[in-house]
Amino acid sequence: MTLPHALPHLGDVAADYDILLCDVWGVIHNGRESWAGPCEALARFNREGGHAVLISNSPRPASDVIAQLDGLGVPRESWKAFVTSGDATRAELAKRAPGPAWIVGPERDGALYEGLGLERAPSAAEAAFISVTGPVDDTIETPEDYRERLAVGAERGLELICANPDRVVQRGDKLIYCGGALADLYESQGGRVVMAGKPYSPIYDLAIKEAEKLLGRAVDRSRVLCIGDGVVTDVMGANAQALDCLFIAQGIHGDQAKGEDGALDPARAGALLKAETTYARYAALELNW
Known part of the structure; x- marks a missing residue:
């Protein structure tokens, strides 16, 4: 099994990508509060000329979830477009x-x-x-x-x-x-x-359409990076779409991907992925610039 590369800093590979398709719950907030590091990483990617598209398995339309993001303190500059499972399911x-x-x-x-x-x-x-x-x-x-x-x-x-x-x-x-x-x-x-949500195609079709609007041209899929903490949703969905993936190995997985020193252990992160027959190019405990 090919192990994911440890990626503590998104900035190390940001120049390789035009588009981020970023999960929401478990990556930028936990339902109670937003996390400054991940929000700033997305905002920095946008400031550097990229386009961060939030892609969530929320069952409500994106227009109805934006107020929740605002209430949790997720800065508007952290994202440029937002699609949900609710949008795809309607x-x-x-x-x-x-x-x-x-x-x-x-x-x-x-x-x-x-x-x-x-x-x-x-x-x-x-x-x-x-x-x-x-x-x-x-x-x-x-x-x-x-x-x-x-x-x-x-x-x-x-x-x-x-x-x-x-x-x-x-x-x-x-x-x-x-x-x-x-x-x-x-x-x-x-x-x-x-x-219709992650890992299935309809939500990715919507997200790519939003990305094309932002770019003003067709998307080069080799320059799209998916980010998420769900192996059977985010990672499996990225695999099905043949897109690169950054696996956030903390989130719902707690400390399972940590080594004894508290840092990411690529072998343990890889085991979480292998259990569902998935693969991620990169892994990190949390999203940071």
């Missing part, structure tokens, strides 16, 4: 309107469905398909809380549209379940799942 939902859909997720994700003309079903028993953004209350619920209700949909052969492929994210010092964990459970029950 097209899938529109194909299936008017439904009805059994919608699973917190009220804050309601913007995903605005203007699509979807009718709501009270359960999978009355639905034409299922739409999941995450647990209704992700502070206390786990996928097991949905096992019996999801089984009804699987037995009926319903598709489940998952607007957030992430399995878990870090909120403060805790890991919380996301839509991808519910989708995994549904697939284990024999259900069919459709996802």
Whole structure:
């Protein structure tokens, strides 16, 4: 297995890239606060003539998430464009309107469905398909809380549209379940799942279109660097798109990629990648210039 190169400073390779496709949660914030180092690294890349595009598995449209970034103190100069799994998923939902859909997720994700003309079903028993953004209350619920209700949909052969492929994210010092964990459970029950966020192509297609607008020309894919902490989302997605990747090996993985000296251990980072049959050109514990 080829190990990732340790990259403590983005500035060391910044001249090799025109575009950064950068994950959000776990790279520039943890859901409670933003991190100055990663935000400044992106801002510096932009000031040096590059273009940082945020690419998030948030189930809400990007226009609805910008206020959250502002509230967490993420500077606007840290990014030039922003695409989400919600943006990519709306097209899938529109194909299936008017439904009805059994919608699973917190009220804050309601913007995903605005203007699509979807009718709501009270359960999978009355639905034409299922739409999941995450647990209704992700502070206390786990996928097991949905096992019996999801089984009804699987037995009926319903598709489940998952607007957030992430399995878990870090909120403060805790890991919380996301839509991808519910989708995994549904697939284990024999259900069919459709996802448009990372690692799947639709969200990357949107991100590349945004990059082309910023560049004013076609994107040279050899000059695009993906950055993220999710192996089965960010890294696997970059691999599928044949794009270089910087794996942020701390994030949801805690200290698993650290050596005894507290620094990145490329072998341990490589083991995390190998476990999912993925590869990253670079790895770091956090994003810094």
